[in-house]
Amino acid sequence: MSMFSSFTRELRFFLKQPAAIVLVLVAISLSVFSVWSGLSEVERQQETIERLLVADAKDRAAVLAKESDYGGAAYYSFHLTYDPPSRLAFAALGERDTSPWKHRIRMLALEAQIYESDTANAELAQSGQFDFAFVLSILMPVFLIILLHDLRASERAAGRHDLLVATSASDNNLWRSRAFVRVILLSIGVLIPFLFGAMVSGASLLSIVSVLGIAIAQILFWSFLCLWASARSYAGPTIASGLLAVWMLTTFVVPAMSDAFIEAIIPAPEGGDIILTQRESVNDAWDLPKEATMETFVKEHPEWAEYAEINRPFEWKWYYAFQQVGDQSVADMSEKRRAAILKRDKAAQWFAFLSPSSLTERSLTGVAGTDAKAAMHYQQHVRNFHGSLREYYYPLLFKGAAYEAITLANLPRFKALSDRK
Amino acid sequence: MSNIVVEARNLSVMRGQTPVLSDINFEVRKGEVFALLGGNGAGKSTTLHTFLGLLPPQSGEAILFGKAVHSDVASVRSKVAYLPEAATLYGHLTAIENIEYFLSLAGIKKSSNEIVQALDRVSLQKEAHNQNMERYSKGMRQKTAIALALLRETPVLFLDEPTSGLDPVAIDEFNQLITSLAAAGTTIVMVTHDVYGACQVAHRIALLRRGALVGSFEADEGGKIDTETVHAAFAERAAS
Ligand SMILES: Nc1ncnc2c1ncn2[C@@H]1O[C@H](COP(=O)(O)OP(=O)(O)OP(=O)(O)O)[C@@H](O)[C@H]1O
Ligand SMILES: [Mg+2]
Numbered sequence: 187m188s189m190f191s192s193f194t195r196e197l198r199f200f201l202k203q204p205a206a207i208v209l210v211l212v213a214i215s216l217s218v219f220s221v222w223s224g225l226s227e228v229e230r231q232q233e234t235i236e237r238l239l240v241a242d243a244k245d246r247a248a249v250l251a252k253e254s255d256y257g258g259a260a261y262y263s264f265h266l267t268y269d270p271p272s273r274l275a276f277a278a279l280g281e282r283d284t285s286p287w288k289h290r291i292r293m294l295a296l297e298a299q300i301y302e303s304d305t306a307n308a309e310l311a312q313s314g315q316f317d318f319a320f321v322l323s324i325l326m327p328v329f330l331i332i333l334l335h336d337l338r339a340s341e342r343a344a345g346r347h348d349l350l351v352a353t354s355a356s357d358n359n360l361w362r363s364r365a366f367v368r369v370i371l372l373s374i375g376v377l378i379p380f381l382f383g384a385m386v387s388g389a390s391l392l393s394i395v396s397v398l399g400i401a402i403a404q405i406l407f408w409s410f411l412c413l414w415a416s417a418r419s420y421a422g423p424t425i426a427s428g429l430l431a432v433w434m435l436t437t438f439v440v441p442a443m444s445d446a447f448i449e450a451i452i453p454a455p456e457g458g459d460i461i462l463t464q465r466e467s468v469n470d471a472w473d474l475p476k477e478a479t480m481e482t483f484v485k486e487h488p489e490w491a492e493y494a495e496i497n498r499p500f501e502w503k504w505y506y507a508f509q510q511v512g513d514q515s516v517a518d519m520s521e522k523r524r525a526a527i528l529k530r531d532k533a534a535q536w537f538a539f540l541s542p543s544s545l546t547e548r549s550l551t552g553v554a555g556t557d558a559k560a561a562m563h564y565q566q567h568v569r570n571f572h573g574s575l576r577e578y579y580y581p582l583l584f585k586g587a588a589y590e591a592i593t594l595a596n597l598p599r600f601k602a603l604s605d606r607k
Numbered sequence: 608m609s610n611i612v613v614e615a616r617n618l619s620v621m622r623g624q625t626p627v628l629s630d631i632n633f634e635v636r637k638g639e640v641f642a643l644l645g646g647n648g649a650g651k652s653t654t655l656h657t658f659l660g661l662l663p664p665q666s667g668e669a670i671l672f673g674k675a676v677h678s679d680v681a682s683v684r685s686k687v688a689y690l691p692e693a694a695t696l697y698g699h700l701t702a703i704e705n706i707e708y709f710l711s712l713a714g715i716k717k718s719s720n721e722i723v724q725a726l727d728r729v730s731l732q733k734e735a736h737n738q739n740m741e742r743y744s745k746g747m748r749q750k751t752a753i754a755l756a757l758l759r760e761t762p763v764l765f766l767d768e769p770t771s772g773l774d775p776v777a778i779d780e781f782n783q784l785i786t787s788l789a790a791a792g793t794t795i796v797m798v799t800h801d802v803y804g805a806c807q808v809a810h811r812i813a814l815l816r817r818g819a820l821v822g823s824f825e826a827d828e829g830g831k832i833d834t835e836t837v838h839a840a841f842a843e844r845a846a847s
Contacts, residue, residue, distance in 0.1 A: 195711045202699060345695040349752075352659045352689040353759075354712040355681055 192363040200367050206333060210368075213329045214375035217321050221383035224276035224317040228387065231275075235268050235288065242266035242290075246597075255589050256582045257502025260293040260575070267291055267571055267600050269564040272555040273389040277380060277397060278319035278547070280556030287561075289568055293579060295512035296572045297520050298464045300565060301457035318380050319554075322401055323546035324437060326376060327408040331429045333368045334412035336422035337361050343422060361417070369409050377401060396553045404546040437543040444537035452533060454526030455519040467515035471508035483507040486514055493584035503583045510576070524562060531558040567603055574598040610637045612763060612794040613658065617667035620650075620657050620818075627653045628818045630667065635811070637762075640785060640795045642805035644837070645815030645845050651798040652692050654815070655765045658796070659689055671763070685713070688759040692767040692798075694752030698741030702726060702751040705740060709755050717758055725754040730780060745772035753781070757788075764788070766797045770804055782808050802841060806832040814845040821845055 200206060246263045253259040268288040275282060291299045338361060341347040351357040377398065384394045411432070415425050471479050480494040487510075496504045538544040551557040578598050581587070613635040620628040628650045635641040643651045656662045658669045660680035669676040676683050696705040706722050726736055729750040740748060749772045756764055769785075770778045778801070785808045789795055799805050805812055812832055814822035821844040824832050 191711075195708070199708060202704075204699075345691070345693045346697070348656065348659070348661055349689060349691045349694070349696075349709070350712065351661060352684055352687070352691075353709050355685060355714055360712060 189363070192359055193367065196360075196363045196367040199364075200371065206368065209329065209332055210371050210375050213321075213325070213372055214379070216325060217318065217376040217379040220316055220318045220321045221276065221379040224279060224315070225383055225386060227279060227315065227317075228271045228276040231271050231282070231287065235270060238266050238268070238288065238290075250591065255502070256579055256587070257505065260502075260506070260579045260583075262292075263597075264290045264292050265571070265575070265600055267568045268602060269560070269567075270602050270604070273387045274384065274393050274397065274554035275556050276383055276387055277317060278550035278554040278556055279315045279317050280319070280547075280551030280554060281558055281561040282556050283315045285558075285561045287564065291568065291572055293506060293509070293572070293575045295464050295468055295509040296569065297513055297516045298461040300568060301460050318383070319547050319550040321376060322404060322550070323543040326372075326404060327433050327437070327543065328430075329372055329376075330369065330405070330408040330412050331426060331433060333372060334365055334409065335416055335426045335429055337364055337413075337416040339416065339420065339422035339425055342419075361413075365409065365413055365416075369405065373401070373405050393553055397550060400546055400549045400553070404542060407542050436541045440537070440541045441544045444534065444540070448530050448533045448537065452526050452530050454530065455523045457523070460516045460519050460523065463519060464512045464516045468508060468512040471511065476504050479504065479508045479511055482511050482514070486510075490580065490584050493586075503580075506576075506579070506583060524565070527558060528562060564603065571598065571600050611635070612637050612639075612672060613641070613796055614670040615654070615667070616670060618654075618657065618669055619665045619667055620653055620662055621665045622653065622662070626665070626818060628657070631815075631818075631820055633811075633813055633820065633823070635794055635796060637794055638789050638792045639810045640789045640797060640808050642809035642812045643796070643798045643815055644800075644802065644805060644812055644841060648817075649815040649845070650818040651815055652767055653818075655689070655767055655796065655798060658683075658765060659687065660684065686761050687763045687765055688756040688761040690752055690756045690764070690766040690769050692771075694749055696740050696748065696751060696755075699739055701737045701739055702731065702743075702754075703736055705751065706755050706758060710758060713759055715759060722754075722758065725758045726751070728757065728784065729754045730777060746774060746777065749773055750777065757784075762792070762794060764793060764795045764797075766795065768798055768800065770799065770801050778804060802837055803834055806834040806837055812837055814840060816845045 242265070246265070249262045250259055253262060266288065267290075269282075271282060271287075289299060336343075338347060341350055350360060354360040380397065380401075381394065384397070412429060415429050418425060420428075476496040480496060484491045484494050490503075490507075493503070494507075534544075535548060538548050548557065552559075575598055578596070611634050613633075615631045615633050618628055618631040619626065631654065633641070643654060645651050653662065657664060658671065658676055660676050660683055663677055671683050672686065674682070696702075697708070700708065703719060703722050703726075706725075707717070707719075710717055723736060727733075731747060731750045731754065735743065735747055740751065743751070749769070753766075753769060756766070770781055773781060782804055785795060785797070789808075789810075797805070797809070809832060810826045810830070812824040813820055814837075822840045824837055824840075826832050
C-alpha cells in the first residue's frame with residue numbers, strides 16, 4: 187500500500203476524532219496567541235524607540251539652547267541609545283525581555299548608567315514571555331506527548347490492537363502513518379502562525395528557514411522519543427508519565443541545575459557592585475585633592491597631560507576627569523563581568539545539549555539576535571558611543587575653547603547597530 | 608497433501624515465563640471447518656494469535672499454506688481474516704465507516720453497497736448501519752465484526768468465539784453461513800464454547816486442555832459429529 191493512501195486513510199480517520207482535533211486546535215490557538223503577543227511586544231518596543239527618538243532630539247535641542255558652556259552642555263544633554271528589535275525578535279524575545287535594550291546616557295561615568303537597569307542576573311534567566319519560542323521549546327513536546335504516547339496503548343486498552351495488527355498489511359506502517367498525520371497537522375498548525383508573523387515583520391528567507399530547521403529538529407526529537415515509548419507494551423498513563431517525567435527533567439530541572447552550577451563555577455561581579463564601586467569613586471573625588479584625581483586620569487590618558495592643571499575651585503575638565511576615573515575604577519570589574527557572562531553563555535550552550543528545550547530556545551534567540559551575545563554586543567556599542575562623546579567634548583573642555591553653539595550640531599549621533607536586523 | 612492450509616507442527620508457545628501451548632499438532636485442509644474446544648484459559652485464543660503472527664512460537668511451527676507464519680507475517684495476514692474474541696471496533700464510527708476503515712487497512716476497497724449486503728448477511732438491522740457503534744449491543748458489534756471478516760474474502764478465517772453474544776436465530780444463521788463458506792472453499796478455524804454448534808458445522812473438533820491437545824473428533828459420512836460424544840469427552844478430559 188502506498189504511503190499516500192495510508193496517509194489519506196489516517197487523515198480521514200484523524201478528522202473523526204474530536205479529542206485529537208481539539209488538542210491540535212488548542213496548539214494552533216496558543217501559537218497564534220504567541221505570535222500575536224510577540225508581534226505586539228516588538229511593536230511596543232519599536233514605538234517606544236520612535237517616541238523616545240523624537241523626545242530625545244527635542245530635549246537635547248532645548249537643553250543645548252540654554253547652555254553657555256561645553257561642560258554644562260555635556261552635563262545636561264542626554265543621548266538615547268537603543269537596540270532595535272530584529273525582524274525575528276517577535277518569535278523569540280529572549281534577552282530583550284530581561285536585559286535592557288535602551289538607555290539614556292550622558293557624559294558622566296558610564297558603567298553605573300549601563301548597569302543601573304541591569305541588576306538582575308539576566309544572562310541565564312529563562313524567558314518569561316509567551317512567545318513562539320516558548321510554544322516551540324516548552325509546549326510543543328507536551329502536545330506531542332499527548333498525541334503520540336498512547337498510539338498503541340489506547341488500542342490495546344480498547345481491545346482493538348490485535349485486530350488492527352492482524353488486519354493491516356504492515357502494522358508498522360499503520361502506527362507510523364497515524365503518528366505522521368498527527369505530527370504533521372500539529373506542526374503545520376503551530377508553524378503557520380509563525381510564518382505569518384515572519385511575513386508581517388519582513389524576516390529574511392534565510393532566518394525563516396533557520397527557524398523552520400530548528401523547529402523540525404525539536405519536533406523530530408520528541409516525535410521519535412514518543413514513538414519509541416509508545417511502542418512499549420505499558421499502559422497509556424504509564425507511558426505518558428514516563429514521557430512527562432523526561433520532559434520536566436530536561437525542560438526545567440536540567441536547565442535550573444546547570445544554571446546554578448554554571449553560576450557557581452563561573453563567578454561574575456554583580457552589576458550592583460559595579461554601580462556602588464563607581465559611585466564611591468565619584469563621590470570620593472569631591473574630597474580628594476584635584477591633582478590626585480588628575481594624576482590618575484592622566485595616567486590612562488597622557489594626551490591631556492599638558493592641560494591637566496586645575497586652578498579654579500570648579501572646572502568642568504576636572505569634573506569629567508573624575509567621572510572617567512570612576513569608570514576606570516570599575517573597568518576591571520566590568521570587563522570581568524562581560525567575560526564571565528560570555529563564558530557562562532558558552533557553558534550554557536554545552537549544557538543545552540542535555541535539554542532539547544533549552545537548545546531550541548537558545549537556537550531561536552541566536553537566529554533572532556536576542557541572545558546574551560547580542561545583548562553584550564549592544565552594551566559594547568553603548569560604550570563605544572559614550573567614548574565618542576568624550577572624544578568630542580574633551581578637546582573643547584581641556585583646550586578651553588570659547589563656547590560656540592554651532593559646533594554642537596557636530597555632536598556624535600547614536601546609530602543603532604542596525605535599523606532592523 | 609498439498610491441500611493442507613493450516614498446520615500446527617509440535618507447536619509450543621510461551622506467554623512471558625509461562626508455557627501456554629505445548630507440543631500441539633493438527634492439520635486443517637482447504638474448505639474444512641476446524642473447531643477448537645476447551646475450558647477457559649486452555650490456550651485457544653493463544654493458538655489463533657500464534658497463527659496470526661502476534662506471538663512467536665517457542666518451538667515447533669505454525670504453518671499456513673506450507674509456510675512458517677513467522678517467516679512472512681505480512682503475507683499470512685493478507686490471507687487470513689480474524690475475528691477477535693472481544694470484537695471492539697471504533698465507537699465513534701458507524702458500522703459502515705468502521706468496515707471501510709479496517710478494509711482500507713488491508714488495502715481493500717468495497718462499495719458501500721457491498722458493505723450493506725455483508726451487514727444484511729449477518730442480519731444487522733438496517734437502522735443501525737449508520738449509527739455510531741458506541742450505541743451497539745454486544746451482539747450487534749459481533750455481527751459487524753463478522754461482516755468485516757467476510758468482506759475481506761480471504762481464503763482462511765480465524766474466528767474466536769464467533770457466536771458469543773449472538774441470539775439463537777443469529778447463531779443458526781451464522782452456522783449456515785459457515786457451512787456455505789466452507790463449501791465454497793474457505794478454510795475456517797473456529798474457537799468456540801458452543802459444543803452443539805461446533806458439532807453441526809465442524810469437520811473436525813480438537814479438545815484443548817492446559818495447552819495440550821487431549822482429543823480429536825472427525826465428522827462422519829453425514830458430515831456431523833456426535834454431540835454426546837464430544838460433551839462426554841469434554842467433561843472428562845478438557846474441563847480444567
Ligand atoms: N496477554 C497475556 N499475557 C500473559 N498471559 C496471558 C495473556 N493472555 C492469556 N494469557 C494466559 O495464557 C493462557 C491461555 O490463554 P488463552 O487466552 O489462550 O485462553 P483461552 O483458551 O482462549 O480461554 P477463554 O476460553 O477464556 O478465552 C491463560 O493461562 C492465560 O492466563
Ligand atoms: Mg480465548
